[in-house]
Amino acid sequence: MLQLDRVSKSFGAVLALSEVSLSFEPGIVHAICGENGAGKSTLVKILSGQFAATAGSILYQGSPVAIPSSRAAQQFGISVVAQELSVCPDLSVYDNIWLGSVETPFFHKRSTLRARARKVLSQLGQSDLSLDTPVRSLSLGHRQLIEIARALVRNAHTLILDEPTATLSDGEIGLLFKAIESARAEGCAVVYISHRLNEIYALCSTTTVLRNGRLAYTGPTSALSREDLIRHMLGRPSSEMFPPLGKTGREAALTIGRLNVPERIRDFSARVAAGEIMCIAGQIGSGAIDVIEAIAGRAYDASGEVEVGGKRLALGSVERSLGAGVILVSGDRATDGIFLNLSVLDNLVAANLSGLSRGGMLRQAELVKFARASGQKVGIDVDRLKARAWQFSGGNQQKLAFGRLVGCKGIRVLVMNEPTRGIDVGARADIYGLMRSFCDEGYAILATSTDVEEVVGISDSVVTMYRGEVVGRYRRGEADSARIVRDITHPSPEGNGLLS
Amino acid sequence: MDARLSGVLKSRDARPYLVAVPILLAVLAIDHGQGRVLTLSSAFSVLQQFATIGPTALALGLTMIAREFDLSVAGMTNFAGCVAVLCGVQDPLLGILAAGCMGLVVGAAQGFLTIALRLSSVAATLGGLLTLAGAGYVITGNATVGYPRMDVALMVNSPVLAIFSLRSIFALTTFVAAALILAYTRIGRDLIATGSDPQAARVAGVRAGLMVVGVFAVSGFLAATGGALVSYSIAAASPAALTNTLIPAVAAAIIGGVSLSGGRGTPLGIAGGVLLLSMLRTGMSAVGIPPFAQDLGTGIVLFAVALADAEHLRMRFYELQRIGRKRPA
Amino acid sequence: GPEGKRIALFIGPTQDKFLGGITRGVTDAAAAKGMKVTVFSSPFDPTLQAQQIDDAVAQKFDMLILQPISQKAVVPPLTRAKAANIPVVLVVVPLTDASSQDLYLSYAGYDDRALGSLAGETMAKQLTDAGHKEANVVIVAGSMDEGKAPIRQKAFVAALESHPGFKVVATEDTKWNPVTAETMAGQLLARFASKGIAGIYGMNDTLANASIQAIVAAGLKPGTKPGNIIVVGGNCQGVGIENIKNGKMAATLFDNPVDEGKLAVDKAADYFNGAKLDKAYYLTPAEPITSANVAAFEKPCTY
Amino acid sequence: MAVAAVGLLTPGFLTQISIFSILTAAAFTGCVAIGMTFITLGGNVVSFSLGVTLSATTIIFTASLPFGLFAAIFAALAFSAAVMAAQGWLVGYLGANPIIVSLAALSIITGAGTWITGGQGVYPTGSGGEILSGTIGYLPVPVMVCVGLMLVGQLIVTRTSFGRRLIMVGSNRKAAEIVGARPASTTVGAYLLSGVATGVAAILISARYRSGDFELGNGYDYAAISALLVGGNAIQGGAGSPLRAVVGALGIATIQSLLVLWGLSTQLQYLVVGVAVLLAIVLQAAGER
Numbered sequence A: 001m002l003q004l005d006r007v008s009k010s011f012g013a014v015l016a017l018s019e020v021s022l023s024f025e026p027g028i029v030h031a032i033c034g035e036n037g038a039g040k041s042t043l044v045k046i047l048s049g050q051f052a053a054t055a056g057s058i059l060y061q062g063s064p065v066a067i068p069s070s071r072a073a074q075q076f077g078i079s080v081v082a083q084e085l086s087v088c089p090d091l092s093v094y095d096n097i098w099l100g101s102v103e104t105p106f107f108h109k110r111s112t113l114r115a116r117a118r119k120v121l122s123q124l125g126q127s128d129l130s131l132d133t134p135v136r137s138l139s140l141g142h143r144q145l146i147e148i149a150r151a152l153v154r155n156a157h158t159l160i161l162d163e164p165t166a167t168l169s170d171g172e173i174g175l176l177f178k179a180i181e182s183a184r185a186e187g188c189a190v191v192y193i194s195h196r197l198n199e200i201y202a203l204c205s206t207t208t209v210l211r212n213g214r215l216a217y218t219g220p221t222s223a224l225s226r227e228d229l230i231r232h233m234l235g236r237p238s239s240e241m242f243p244p245l246g247k248t249g250r251e252a253a254l255t256i257g258r259l260n261v262p263e264r265i266r267d268f269s270a271r272v273a274a275g276e277i278m279c280i281a282g283q284i285g286s287g288a289i290d291v292i293e294a295i296a297g298r299a300y301d302a303s304g305e306v307e308v309g310g311k312r313l314a315l316g317s318v319e320r321s322l323g324a325g326v327i328l329v330s331g332d333r334a335t336d337g338i339f340l341n342l343s344v345l346d347n348l349v350a351a352n353l354s355g356l357s358r359g360g361m362l363r364q365a366e367l368v369k370f371a372r373a374s375g376q377k378v379g380i381d382v383d384r385l386k387a388r389a390w391q392f393s394g395g396n397q398q399k400l401a402f403g404r405l406v407g408c409k410g411i412r413v414l415v416m417n418e419p420t421r422g423i424d425v426g427a428r429a430d431i432y433g434l435m436r437s438f439c440d441e442g443y444a445i446l447a448t449s450t451d452v453e454e455v456v457g458i459s460d461s462v463v464t465m466y467r468g469e470v471v472g473r474y475r476r477g478e479a480d481s482a483r484i485v486r487d488i489t490h491p492s493p494e495g496n497g498l499l500s
Numbered sequence B: 001m002d003a004r005l006s007g008v009l010k011s012r013d014a015r016p017y018l019v020a021v022p023i024l025l026a027v028l029a030i031d032h033g034q035g036r037v038l039t040l041s042s043a044f045s046v047l048q049q050f051a052t053i054g055p056t057a058l059a060l061g062l063t064m065i066a067r068e069f070d071l072s073v074a075g076m077t078n079f080a081g082c083v084a085v086l087c088g089v090q091d092p093l094l095g096i097l098a099a100g101c102m103g104l105v106v107g108a109a110q111g112f113l114t115i116a117l118r119l120s121s122v123a124a125t126l127g128g129l130l131t132l133a134g135a136g137y138v139i140t141g142n143a144t145v146g147y148p149r150m151d152v153a154l155m156v157n158s159p160v161l162a163i164f165s166l167r168s169i170f171a172l173t174t175f176v177a178a179a180l181i182l183a184y185t186r187i188g189r190d191l192i193a194t195g196s197d198p199q200a201a202r203v204a205g206v207r208a209g210l211m212v213v214g215v216f217a218v219s220g221f222l223a224a225t226g227g228a229l230v231s232y233s234i235a236a237a238s239p240a241a242l243t244n245t246l247i248p249a250v251a252a253a254i255i256g257g258v259s260l261s262g263g264r265g266t267p268l269g270i271a272g273g274v275l276l277l278s279m280l281r282t283g284m285s286a287v288g289i290p291p292f293a294q295d296l297g298t299g300i301v302l303f304a305v306a307l308a309d310a311e312h313l314r315m316r317f318y319e320l321q322r323i324g325r326k327r328p329a
Numbered sequence C: 001g002p003e004g005k006r007i008a009l010f011i012g013p014t015q016d017k018f019l020g021g022i023t024r025g026v027t028d029a030a031a032a033k034g035m036k037v038t039v040f041s042s043p044f045d046p047t048l049q050a051q052q053i054d055d056a057v058a059q060k061f062d063m064l065i066l067q068p069i070s071q072k073a074v075v076p077p078l079t080r081a082k083a084a085n086i087p088v089v090l091v092v093v094p095l096t097d098a099s100s101q102d103l104y105l106s107y108a109g110y111d112d113r114a115l116g117s118l119a120g121e122t123m124a125k126q127l128t129d130a131g132h133k134e135a136n137v138v139i140v141a142g143s144m145d146e147g148k149a150p151i152r153q154k155a156f157v158a159a160l161e162s163h164p165g166f167k168v169v170a171t172e173d174t175k176w177n178p179v180t181a182e183t184m185a186g187q188l189l190a191r192f193a194s195k196g197i198a199g200i201y202g203m204n205d206t207l208a209n210a211s212i213q214a215i216v217a218a219g220l221k222p223g224t225k226p227g228n229i230i231v232v233g234g235n236c237q238g239v240g241i242e243n244i245k246n247g248k249m250a251a252t253l254f255d256n257p258v259d260e261g262k263l264a265v266d267k268a269a270d271y272f273n274g275a276k277l278d279k280a281y282y283l284t285p286a287e288p289i290t291s292a293n294v295a296a297f298e299k300p301c302t303y
Numbered sequence D: 001m002a003v004a005a006v007g008l009l010t011p012g013f014l015t016q017i018s019i020f021s022i023l024t025a026a027a028f029t030g031c032v033a034i035g036m037t038f039i040t041l042g043g044n045v046v047s048f049s050l051g052v053t054l055s056a057t058t059i060i061f062t063a064s065l066p067f068g069l070f071a072a073i074f075a076a077l078a079f080s081a082a083v084m085a086a087q088g089w090l091v092g093y094l095g096a097n098p099i100i101v102s103l104a105a106l107s108i109i110t111g112a113g114t115w116i117t118g119g120q121g122v123y124p125t126g127s128g129g130e131i132l133s134g135t136i137g138y139l140p141v142p143v144m145v146c147v148g149l150m151l152v153g154q155l156i157v158t159r160t161s162f163g164r165r166l167i168m169v170g171s172n173r174k175a176a177e178i179v180g181a182r183p184a185s186t187t188v189g190a191y192l193l194s195g196v197a198t199g200v201a202a203i204l205i206s207a208r209y210r211s212g213d214f215e216l217g218n219g220y221d222y223a224a225i226s227a228l229l230v231g232g233n234a235i236q237g238g239a240g241s242p243l244r245a246v247v248g249a250l251g252i253a254t255i256q257s258l259l260v261l262w263g264l265s266t267q268l269q270y271l272v273v274g275v276a277v278l279l280a281i282v283l284q285a286a287g288e289r
């Protein structure tokens, strides 16, 4: 049994964890919940040897232990799926699964190890994934699965998963749950972190809630209603998560006809009205993300008849898409979302430089005014305009990505991929509110999401996809979770799917 | 079978070898059947060039695979040459040993600085480069130092099996060793992981800091032993740049498929890059192309490589095609 | 006879005007005599040059004309050339070590010891003419690790210091770079401000011109009159001639690379005609170029 | 700071002679380093073709002096800007590797230059370049020009929308593209500006030393990179400024000059400069943490 005894961790003036005492028992799946920045990942990093606790101790079977490095954690029997994806794109699936393992021998290509890797992969439903595939060629979801496989293959007594499902779709989540269940059944202590409350209730028998680094609740999940859970997390009762649907206009802001991307999408078409939120639901590899990328101009080989505000848009160039009024908000914040190294101000004005300059010269006073206004609109602390974006939590970073769209001239359509990836319930409601307020101003939103609850909650219309083809289309009120899940996991009998 | 062949042809390792084919054909065409190109002596010459640039290119390439950049190799080859020539009068092996140890230690020190202070390695090794250069001036007293062992000088360059020499055998050995280590051992895997995504590698349990220190030490060692052998072969060491290896080494590594953003590239590819450049030089001077045209030829080949590798080229072609298609309609 | 003979010329970067001049001298003169020249150039890289010599030996050229980029590093490949019985004519700088004298047939070109001496004597004369009894002189040198610069430096010091009262107080290595030269000269003027510097020897006119810039920037006057700082240059170049004409530079020495290239080819032709060559054929100017005779040199000094 | 303190204690350092020769030397490197800053800032690491572009531009400038000073300046700047912008096009629009492109340009410019000049020197005929090597008031013209260039560069980087886009592209190219920072044309712009700055250095050098010569640009690539790093610019792009580059150049020039003033032998000068640069880089890294 692994115990934390009054563990604290501070970063300078920031107290990330304060006197947290917890125990993780074998055979129990233990959930840790909390807002963005509550201290969940900090706790994980202390257990996995990446951070040293400022005070307090870690006990195993009653006696104190030291975990100075991630290698030490591993030797000790703790295995972790970190929040930030940590696979190496240039290595093969096999090498990634055994990467950093203390078990790998000097000559690391062993058939016994291959067999074990294959077994774990098939447990996760990836038996047809070749071990020698370079990870570079895999989707985000597959990469996450490989990272999970790495944690599972190590046969640890304590398995920690920090938001493992943020990039997974429901089919894969089901398989992951089975794998976690079998590890639990073998007597492993599992620590599970997620912002998706459904998962907590489905999987975990014990729940701990952290708020501002302090223990707010710990006890059986069954004794905790959804409302109580949210109240513990936020320190206030939950507001409505999803904003009421607005009025959608009649004229089409975006029409897509016969959109094709070789090997990804076949004949996708859709029509999004001004003020409408349309969600494309689909698993990884379904082509949903590719629709977004194509409309944003990032797929050079996309073809199709796309019109924005009645004008024809030639695909294949981000610049042209932007010129037509289509802008992308990516859920992949670190690679193509925001500028992590630049200041909040720089991020907020990024999309509107031409509007804020005259004759190529920036108007300094305007910049600050503009940034303050947009920051306020999306709920970012406007006294921290000089702070760097990387100092902000994921939720606040995502708000930055939205904030820069405020007051941007000439934008009609927002295309988004996973707009709330890894964002807590509080911030999530804010983001949904923002999306709706953009719609009220007449923008159209086309989004993808693998979170079915979100799809049902926010969209005016839903399109489901499977293997590059549309499966179903639903208007307001027609869509429910069950039908969507069925669509995106089972293809209709007549459509075999592009890639089958 | 077909798929595998096309896989090999598309791989980054194969690229330099593929580029080498048209170059060879072009040189043969210029030669016009006078038999100046496909001779044992030009093969020997290519391998001699390989021996000069190779170890440095490998040293630099390995650090690039680890997402670092060892600018100091340029100073290391020179300084090591001075050390070897000064220490190796009695026993040439002693000179090489001294140079190798120096390279190992200085390399490791630079790696340590990079890790401990979280410096960019370009900056750390720029400091290293200038310091090594200065140290070279000091130990030689700003004068070219001759190496009195003419027997050694002639031996390291004398042909073995018609096309090899001790020097080129050494260079080839380092490439083979590096290729084996990278492909088959945990160290190689961890090195690639470190370059691919250092934070991820660390989280997974790789001792990424150690890998960086190690790769700089190896880089220092390779550049130093390579430089020592070069100095032996010309029986001299000079603090002023004796060999201009940095630029060909960078070019060879990148042509060979090593990426500036780490994690990609193999010794086989780097060897291809070095061979390509050596062939270009030897081939062009074998058929008597004047120096300015050699510069032009090298530049054109480099441009071709840069274009073949360009990320957005396919996209631009697609656009052109698209415009072309639209016009008739 | 020389007709149809194949000559390999080894030289530093041909975009350098001095080396480009030698290259032109060699190729033009050889063409006139029916010989065929292949140029092997390297960016001052002795290792590459060694390799090029080996390649040329393998290709059995009839003669090598060589600028030793490093006097030491050419020894092993020249040993192999000798073993293959290929004659070598040196240009730019001879091999000085006693042990390497049998590695080449002949040296054809300027005598840097004589040039250094003549520069020293010229400096001494100019100083004396300007009324100096005692004087501190500094040298703004080319690359001092080997080659022309150390030879000239030694000869200059010997010649100047044979005149009692005149002394070389510092030599700075500028790697033949004018910007470095100007900085070095400027710092030397500052360093010896209290003692005073009476003369600067810039090893070629580019370095001398940079020194003149430094003198002007320091608020002093370059020239030949009493109280001026006397600058002596070398390798007569366009800017040197100009500086002599407008009185800023005291003297330079005639040194034409095209002539040097021609001389080397002449000697090669003599050799092919069966003549026995001397160890060295020196081109040495009889007198410095000063304001008195500058007009005659304007044309040959713009090579 | 430390450098300045040591300087004050060195006899001869505070003289006008010494300071002007430091400033002049730093001015040339400074201009090239300003140019390099644009390339580095935009995420394209470094270029190895600035030095050779400088050399070629000195020839263009010298050769076109007979048509008048302004024509010559125009021709020189147009040439160097065009040469660099062409490389920027390959890098920005086609995504070619910036280092290989710069090495290719290095070879081609050298080859073409030798071919065209036939290895012959180019000499200035007529006058006109003199005012560029004189002084205005007390200050040498190169120093004033370099300071002016730095101010303009600083203004471009910090106060224009182009500068902001450049920083965005260097910091995260993909994100920059999404928000409309036009990475391709911004890259071309950055290379073009680096060409202009290099061209300015070339004009100053060839006017001052009265020649156009393929050796004049030797070593400037490394000098500029050193200045950049010593000044504390981030080699991976997205952070830095022309001001920092110039401060770096000035720092290095000052150290070098101090060593001559102390009368250190050439070999010790090289060693001490190396150690000083290493220390500067290390101290700066330590200071930023």
Ligand SMILES: Nc1ncnc2c1ncn2[C@@H]1O[C@H](COP(=O)(O)OP(=O)(O)OP(=O)(O)O)[C@@H](O)[C@H]1O
Residues within 6 Å of the ligand: A011, A014, A015, A016, A034, A035, A036, A037, A038, A039, A040, A041, A042, A043, A083, A393, A394, A395, A424
């Ligand atoms: N590297 C760091 N430097 C300084 N402070 C940090 C650092 N990492 C975390 N913190 C602090 O620790 C607190 C907790 O962060 P942590 O990452 O544990 O939150 P979390 O609960 O995992 O949030 P999320 O749901 O967004 O993942 C943050 O509020 C922050 O103040």
Ligand SMILES: Nc1ncnc2c1ncn2[C@@H]1O[C@H](COP(=O)(O)OP(=O)(O)OP(=O)(O)O)[C@@H](O)[C@H]1O
Residues within 6 Å of the ligand: A036, A037, A041, A083, A390, A391, A392, A393, A394, A395, A421, A422, A423, A424
């Ligand atoms: N290095 C740091 N220095 C200072 N503050 C930090 C640092 N890292 C994070 N923080 C603070 O921590 C808080 C949460 O950051 P954290 O990194 O945990 O979010 P995140 O994990 O990126 O979010 P999510 O998990 O939802 O994606 C923010 O309010 C931020 O100010």
Ligand SMILES: [Mg+2]
Residues within 6 Å of the ligand: A040, A041, A042, A083, A162
């Ligand atoms: Mg977290």
Ligand SMILES: [Mg+2]
Residues within 6 Å of the ligand: A037, A041, A083
């Ligand atoms: Mg976090």
